[in-house]
Amino acid sequence: MTMLSQPVAGDEPRNPLFDLAFQAFRNPSVLIGGTIVAAIIIMALAAPLLGTVDPVRIDPGMRLKPPSDLAWMGTDLFGRDVYSRIVYGARSSLLVGLSVAAVAISLGVLVGLVAGYFRAMDIIVMRVMDGLMAIPTFLLAIALVSLTRASIGTVIVALTIPEIPRVVRLVRSVVLTVREESYVEAAISVGTPAPLILVRHILPSTIAPLLVLGTYICAQAILIEAGLSFLGTGLPPEIPSWGNMISEGRTFFQVTPRLVFLPSLFLALTVLGINLLGDGLRDTLDPRIAKRM
C-alpha cells in the first residue's frame, strides 16, 4: 500500500450541485425564461422610476383616451394611465406568485418530510391531501376569497391551500425513494439520528424538484389570481393588478380591445417566462420530475 491512488476524475473538488447550476445556466429555456422574469422583477421593483404616474389617480376628463404622448398606452374607463397600472400591476402578480410558492413549499416540505419518513403519519396525511386535491383549486380559492374580505393576504392564503398537497406529494415521493438509498442506510448504521438524516441526507434531494415545482406553483398562482380578479372575486379593485384591468376592460372589449390585450400580454409574458425557467430547470436538474407531480 505504498502507492496511493488518485481520484479518477478531476483534481479539484467538484460539487455536483455547482455542476448542475452551471449546466442550468447554459440551457436556452433557463436563459430566455430567466431574462424575462428578471426584466419583470426589475420593472416591478423600479416602478416609480420608470416614468409612471399614480396608477390609481382617477381623471374623469381623460376617460378612454387612445395612446398619446401623455399616456403612451392610453387611459382606461376612469381616466387612469394604463402604462402606470401595468407597471404597478407587476408588483401584485409577483407578490402573489412568489408568496404562494414560498408558503406552499415551506408548509408542504414540513408535512411531506414527516409523512414520508414516519410511516404512522403517512396514511392519515395522504388521505387528507387526496381530499384537498379533489376539490377544484379554482373554486376553493374563489370560495375562500369571496367569503372573507378580499385583500392580498386572503388571496395568498386561498391560493396556497390548494397547492400544498402537490408539494406534499412530491416531497413524500422523493423521501420514499431516497430513504431506500444505501447512503441513508449507511448513515443509520453510523448512528446518525433520524432528524439529522432527514435534514442532511434527504432534504437536499428535494431541492432540485422543489425549485421546479416552485416555478410552476408561482406561474399557476399568478394565473389564478388573474382569473379571480377577472371574475370580480380577487384582489380589491383599488389595487392595480392585471386581472383587475382585464376585468374592467371587458365591458368595453368590442370598442377598446387594447384595455384587455395590453395587461393580458404582460400577464402571459410573465407566466411564459416563469414556465420556461421551470422547464429548463426540470430538464437540467431532474428530468424525471414529471412522473412525481
Next chain:
Amino acid sequence: MLAFIAKRSLAVIPVMAVVSIVVFLLLRLSPGDPALVIAGENADAASVERIRMALGLDQPLVSQFLIWIRNMLGGDLGTSIFSKLPVTELIAQRIEPTASLALATMLFAILVAVPLGTVAGATAGSWLDRTLMAVSVIGFSVPAFVLGYCMIYVFSLRLGWAPVQGFTSISEGILPFLRSIALPTVTLGLAYLVLIARITRASVLEMMGEDFIRTARAKGVSERLVITRHALRNAAIPILTVIGIGVALLISGVVVIETVFNIPGIGRLVVDAILKRDYPVIQGVILIFSAVYVLVNLAIDIGYALLDPRVRY
C-alpha cells in the same frame, strides 16, 4: 380483478369524507354570517335570530355537520337562499351546457394531444418536437380568459365565423350546437391539451429508452409498431393519470370560460352564487364538482388494471 375494483372504490370514501368536511367548514367558519346575508342589511336582531334558527345555525357545529351530511346522502343539497329553489334542481337546469362543453373539450384535447405527443416523444430533438414543445409552453402560459378574448376578437368580431357568445342546445340542431361550442372548446381545451401532450411526449420518450424497445427492434418489428405497440402502450398509465388530474383544470376552466362566452352552465351558477354569497349553492356545486373529479379518477384507476397486468393483484 373484482377485488381490485372494490378496493379502489372503497378508497373513494375517505377522500369524499375529507372533501365534505372541508366544504362544510369552509363556509361555516368563514366570517360572513349567512343569516345576516339573507335577512338583508336593515333587518333587526330578532328576525336575524329567527332565520338563524330556521337554518339550524344555532346548533353545535357537529350536529349541523351531521344533519348536512344526512341530507346530502339523501340527495338533498339544500335550497338556494335567493331563488328558493332546491340546489339539485338549479344544477340540473344548468348541466347540459357544462357537460357538453366538458365532454367536447376532453375529446378534442385527447384526440389532438396523444398523437402529437407520441410523435414528439418518438422523434425527440427533431424540429417537429422542438416546435411542438415551444408552442406548448406558450399554450400553458396564456390564461384561458385571455385566449377566449383573442378567439372572440379574431373569429367572431373580425371573421364572423362563430357567434360572439351564448350557447345553443344540441336539441336545436347539431350544427348550431357545434358552432356555439367550438370556440369555448378550443379555448378551454388548449391548456388541457398541452398538459396531456407534454406527458405523452415525456412518457413515450422515456419508454423509447427501455430494454423491451431494444428487444422489439431486435425482433425486426417496424418502427411504427415499436412506437405504438410497445412505447405508447406502456406510456398509457401516466397519460391516463394526467387526463384524470387534468379534469381539475377543466373544472376550473369551465367556471371562467362560461363567463367569457356567457354560457348558462354550472360555472356561471356558482360564480353568481359566490358574488351573492348563496351558501347552499356554493357548497352543492363544489361538492358535485369534487365528486365528478373523484369518480373520473376512480374510473381511471380501474382503467390501469385493464391496461397494465402488473396492477391487478
Next chain:
Amino acid sequence: MTTQPPIVDIRNLTVSLPIGGDRRSAVEEVSLSVSKGEIVCVVGESGSGKSVTAQAIMGLLPKTFARPSGAIMFDGEDILHTSTQRLRALRGRDIGMIFQEPMTALNPVHTVGAQIDEVLRTHLSLPSDERFDRVVNAMEEVGLPDPSRLYHTFPHQLSGGQRQRVLIAAALILEPRLLIADEPTTALDVTTQAQILRQIRDLQRSRGMGILFITHDIGVVAEIADRVVVMKSGRVVESGPVHRILTRPEADYTRMLIAAVPTLHAARPEEPTQGPLALEVNGIAKTYSVRSTFGAAREVVALKPTSLTLHRGETIGVIGESGSGKSTLARCITQLIEPTAGAARLVGEAGGKPFRRRIQVVFQDPYRSLNPRRTVGQSIIEGPMNFGASKADAWAKARELMSLVGLEPKALNRYPHQFSGGQRQRISIARALAMEPEILVADEAVSALDVSVQAQVLKLIDDVQKRFNLAILFITHDLRVAAQICDRILVMHRGQLVEEGSVRAVFASPSHDYTRRLLDSIPGRQVAAAA
C-alpha cells in the same frame, strides 16, 4: 473448426464516442468473425466495448453514437452500410439477439406468448392457430413448463430464468443463423445460469448456428466458448481457441484477467487462530406480513430462525442466491431492520461503546452507498462526530484512514462522482473503520466490481482484518469469492441455513443437496479447480 466460411465477419469496426467524453471511441479497429456451428466469446471488463460491438451488428446502437466505420459482413453482405429495411428484415429472422436483463427486456403489458409470436407476425404471414402451435413448440424447446398455459402469462409472473428462456425462444423461433447473446446470464442466479448456459449450448449443437457470446466472466467463457476474443478499452487484445487462451494466454491483460478470477481453493488455513467471541446470533428470524384488503394478512418468511457465532479475527461467509435471506440476516444483525424473533448480541467488553460503534456495514453498490451531495470526507467523519468526536480529531482520523485504504488523503474534499467504483468501495470501508468497530458486515461488498478491482478490494478487506483483528461477516452470492476470504461458510437457501462448515470441508464434501447444486453450477469450475 474455422474451415467453415464465417457467418459474420467484422472488419475494422470503429465506433466513435460523442465529443467531450474521456475516450475518442467506444470501439476501435475491431475485427472478429463467427462461423457456422461455433460459439465465440467476447470477454472484457466494463468499458471494453464488447456490448457496443454486439449492438453494432444489429444496427441497434443508441442514437448518440456516430455512424460506425469499417464493415460487418453477414453472409457476404455488408450490413453496416445497408438500408434500415434490409436490416429490419434480417433482425429476428436471420440474426437473433438476447440481452442481459431478462427483467426489463420483455414488454410488461403483453403476454409472453404474444411477444414470441410477434417475431412470426413480423416476418411471416401465417394463420393464427399455426403461429400458436409454433410458439408453443418453441417454448417447449427451451424447456418452459406447460407452454400452452404459460403462453398467456405476463412477464412479471415468471422468474428471471423463465423470462430469459422466453427471450431465447423469441430469438430462435425462426432458426436464425447467428445468435448474439449479450451477457444473457449475468443477472441470473448461478444455478439458473448453469441451466441457461446448458440450454444455449444444446440448442446451438442441434441447430448448428453461430453464436457471438458477450460476457465479463472467464468462468462462463470456459463453460461455453469455442473461440475467445479478449477486449480492453475498445480494442481486441488477443483472440484464439478457448483452450489456448485459458492455458497459454499471450497478452498481459488476458493473464491478469484469468489470474484475477477467484479460484475455489480455500485461501485460509483449516484451523484458524480464533480470537474471543464477538457476536452471538440466536434464532434470529424475519417475517413480513403482506396485507391485502380482504382476507387475512399473508405471511412471507424472509428468514427462518438462524443462529451463528462469530469470533474476532474470523471471517464467516454467508452464501446464497437471491431470495435466500442472506441480506435479511445481515440487516437484522446490524439493526437496520427489526427482527421478528431472536436477537443478535455483541459479546465482549464494550467499555460503554454503543452498538453502532461496535458493528459496521459495507454496502453492495459503490454508486449508491455514498451521499452524492457530500464530500467523501464529510461521509467519513459523520459517524465519529455523531458520537462526540471533535471535528479536528475526526478529520485527522479520516486522513489516516484514507491512506490506509490506499487513497490520497488530499482527496477527502472531493465528491463521490469523482471516484471509480473500486475507490468508492475503499471509501466505504474507511467510513466503517472510522467507527473503530469490532465487527464488519460486508453485504455483497465486491459484487458490483470488475474482477481485477474485486481482487484488490478483497485484499484490502483481508489487510484491515489483520490490522484491527476484525470479526467479518461476509455476505455474497459468489462461492469463488467466499473461498478467497472466508474461514467458515454458511449456505442459505429460501430463508434457511442449510449448511455450515469450514470452506474446505463444505467444498470437499457438501452435505446438503442445494450446496452440491450450487457448487456444480459454478461456471468454469474445472478450469478454476485446475488453475
